[in-house]
Amino acid sequence: MPEIQYPYLEEGTTFDASSLNTRLQTVTDGLNGLTEVSVQRGAFSDQHLSNQGLLAGEDFPASGVAGTTRYSRNISGNHSYTVKYTTWGGNGTYPLVGDTDRNLITDGVVSLEINFGASTIQLGMGNTDKIAGLLVLLNVHLLRTSLVNEEQQTDFGATQGAMTCIQYTTDNVNWFTLRKTERFQWNRTVRGEGQVAINPSQRGKMTSDDQDDVYCNQDISTRTIILPSDLPDPNLAIRGIRAATAVFGAATGSAQTIYLRESNFTVIPLHAGS
């Protein structure tokens, strides 16, 4: 605990300008050496700090889309994807070729992307943006998967699911995956639950449309913090960050599709120590 040393004037001794000046000097020195424990919890309010407070979001673009905020994007409608996952961490080669085995999550109106345009950001408190890291919260609702023929129709055993991940870009063209953010949800087919294929005669009398589609209704959730150490260069100038998805699975057959519904992508830039 920081203490300002103040020797009390004692009864029976005389005090003069010198003794008072000495005591004033100890108080002055103490005030010039305050530490963090000199301050009560809650001493700093938004009236004292910059407009962005401790959310280091000056460079984050505001959103004009209803239901979204400066830091988050929300999707509510049904949307589908056919791009297939091939490689752990993405099939691109940094820095020239971005990943092509996954696509941006979008319903055509709102995309799960926060783009800084020409105003790039650099992570790390040593850089001028003073952003220690990006705290990311991603939730994606996997509605169903679809596979038109082969496995799904012969034995109700298609192994199919969805992958979600977080990507960044430096040029708005090539997007690269942060490998630690890949998450997977398998659909609830017989093989998708880890079983051997069921006897076709036991699966009921489904028509073709019924047996092609399998509903999952499962939330795929990701929580992560993106730090400079997660990037190929800790001082990388990032132009955008987004959520991406792909069909995941070993199923064979044509027109493999995943359908996503409600999704939320929140990115909180933190002014923080470590």
Add this chain to the structure above:
Amino acid sequence: MSWKFPARAIKNPEVVAMDDINHNFREVVEEASGALNEHNWKTNAFPERGQLADDAGIVIHNSVVEVNPTTDPDTTPNVQFVQYDRDWQPLNGIEITFNTTGGIVWLIGSVQVSSPLSFSYFGNGGTGRFGLQCALEFNGAILAQSIIGGADLSNDQITVFRPPSPPRIGFQVISTPAPSSLFLTFSTEAIIDVPPGKHTARIVVAPPRATSETVKGATLNNTDKWIGTRELIVTQLLR
């Protein structure tokens, strides 16, 4: 220093008293020794965040283990298999120990899980051990608000009814306390108030407890359920 004037006014032509001087000094000294509050700062005193120390308001810690989801888990580095007949099991490689002056801490866990049905449902039947539970552990104590699945492992058990005839007609799950799938994700969070000192946070998982119906007729395989990529984040919210 929430006051504006010295507590004891010293005026001419009064005699300057030693007690008054001591008292006025003491007010300043005590306030500046840990009691400065929101009234002591000017409006917009810190117009730019660059004027604040890195850890002025938030301190973050994180720990990550990555696992390749495309290769055989038996031979994939960092895969952690979950043991059937144990209670909460900490996830390897992501424990965080940190020191704090006390205050609010936001704990976040994010985990990739593989927890398929037991193989023997369609064979011998009645041996399944559905799903996996997950929680945050802080200084050795499970945080109840972070538990995914049933909160009481001694009470929330799998209960399975399997029609005896005809053979292999199917099964009916009456109760299961945990999420289940060959691939699924967990995210769990808790915000807690912690005292000053050294603390340890972990993510833990547990399979549901067995019942008399779920264990007979099969040998459980302790490589059935496994943990993939996982991350633990500790965010200290200091001011």
